[in-house]
Amino acid sequence: MSVAEWSVVVGTLMIVMVLVGTLLGRLPLSSAMVYLAMGCLLGPLGVNVLRPDPISNSIFLERIAEVALLISLFAMGLQLGLPLRDRRWRLPLRLAVISMTVMVAMIALVGVWLLDLPLGGAVLLGAILAPTDPVLAADIQSDLDAKRDRVGFSLAGEGGLNDGAAFPFVMLGLGLLGLHELGPSAMRWWSVDLVWATIGGAAIGGGLGAATGWLVVYLRTRHDEAVGLDEFLALGLVGLAYGAAHLSHASGFLAVFAAGLALRRVREQPLLRTPPLPMADQVDGHDYAKLATHPSHASATMRDSVLGFNEQLEKFSELALVLLVGAMLAFAKPLPENLWFVPLVLLVLRPLSTLAATTGELLNPPQRALIGWFGIRGVGSIFYLLLALRHGVAGDTAETIVSLTLWTVAGSIVIHGLTAQPLMHQYHAWRERNVIRS
Numbered sequence: 285m286s287v288a289e290w291s292v293v294v295g296t297l298m299i300v301m302v303l304v305g306t307l308l309g310r311l312p313l314s315s316a317m318v319y320l321a322m323g324c325l326l327g328p329l330g331v332n333v334l335r336p337d338p339i340s341n342s343i344f345l346e347r348i349a350e351v352a353l354l355i356s357l358f359a360m361g362l363q364l365g366l367p368l369r370d371r372r373w374r375l376p377l378r379l380a381v382i383s384m385t386v387m388v389a390m391i392a393l394v395g396v397w398l399l400d401l402p403l404g405g406a407v408l409l410g411a412i413l414a415p416t417d418p419v420l421a422a423d424i425q426s427d428l429d430a431k432r433d434r435v436g437f438s439l440a441g442e443g444g445l446n447d448g449a450a451f452p453f454v455m456l457g458l459g460l461l462g463l464h465e466l467g468p469s470a471m472r473w474w475s476v477d478l479v480w481a482t483i484g485g486a487a488i489g490g491g492l493g494a495a496t497g498w499l500v501v502y503l504r505t506r507h508d509e510a511v512g513l514d515e516f517l518a519l520g521l522v523g524l525a526y527g528a529a530h531l532s533h534a535s536g537f538l539a540v541f542a543a544g545l546a547l548r549r550v551r552e553q554p555l556l557r558t559p560p561l562p563m564a565d566q567v568d569g570h571d572y573a574k575l576a577t578h579p580s581h582a583s584a585t586m587r588d589s590v591l592g593f594n595e596q597l598e599k600f601s602e603l604a605l606v607l608l609v610g611a612m613l614a615f616a617k618p619l620p621e622n623l624w625f626v627p628l629v630l631l632v633l634r635p636l637s638t639l640a641a642t643t644g645e646l647l648n649p650p651q652r653a654l655i656g657w658f659g660i661r662g663v664g665s666i667f668y669l670l671l672a673l674r675h676g677v678a679g680d681t682a683e684t685i686v687s688l689t690l691w692t693v694a695g696s697i698v699i700h701g702l703t704a705q706p707l708m709h710q711y712h713a714w715r716e717r718n719v720i721r722s
Contacts, residue, residue, distance in 0.1 A: 291547025314701035316606045323610020334611040346670035352601035353663045354540050358522050359594040360418040360444040361544020378641040384446045387637040388453050405681040408457025415450040417662030418443030435654050447664040450479040454668050463675045483533040489525040489539030493546030505579040514589035525616040527711030554579045616687040626695040634659035661696040
């Protein structure tokens, strides 16, 4: 297709989404389901104008998935407003570490025993499918500050953390396949890919986010400088955190998520004798420049502006990547194992993997069930799939991993997209009834 023809297709799709956006909100459908269907229509399964072969185009597609994942992780970090000292962070951490590790192990066992994959390929498949998605779970993350409920916050926190936490297991799988250096007795993997990647990524991103935010607020409130261009601030901090972590052999994904968390927590820098503005819920009458330079509002204004821009980018990245997933399904070998593997991962292994993480937590049965059900697979799985292909995974192992991953992600988009709104509406209604009774 020519540039003009692509412009018509993409422009039409965007306008259609605007026109039907309100309708989708009333139906048990998600925007990702629409994008997936459009991708299938535009790909080889349909009119064959979009041909994103994940094996021959792995480098290009990996970059698209990488950018989409970075944008979503930074936005998620900015949205999670609960203080890091709050004990309610414990559940997302347990889900991102314990649940994900259990998920990798269970899928690896299935891969070795039932799929005849080599051990490295089985571990790699588990690592690719273990992380949950922070973008596609938007319908279940309506209460991210956890002041009223823990379900949305825990799932969002898990999605932000476990994309970075999956990295060591991906490297372990590649190492067992002979495609990555593990070192003697796997010491390089333990020290660099696991410990340093995790701790270093969080420290680098958190430090850069806090320092950058403090500097911007200081310049704005003390010198009326660095006002505006919050879009540059968002993209610049994402690039700086990811690049610095990557060059340091740390997890760039954890760094970007930590940068978003730290930027949100930059404190205001009030000055004595500064005339106060109205309360935060009454500041709409003030223009951006007034709020951005006021010592009592500069940090919140910066955060909200960066978040608003990043959320729009997130919608574009979701559109691009899910369209590609729909088109890539044509390149997934039609394995009979898909018929039982996809339901096994989504309906059995995910709920089982959350049992260890939620044991001991003060959760009621509906909360525990929702956390076990909503393990949505998406951008992170696609990125790690393409990363593995770029590292040289080939042959039958590659074909099996590609097919199982793409159909699991597609199945998750459809199944979780259909159930998100009805289940969350029922859950919120149940919660309100119990609050009234108490």
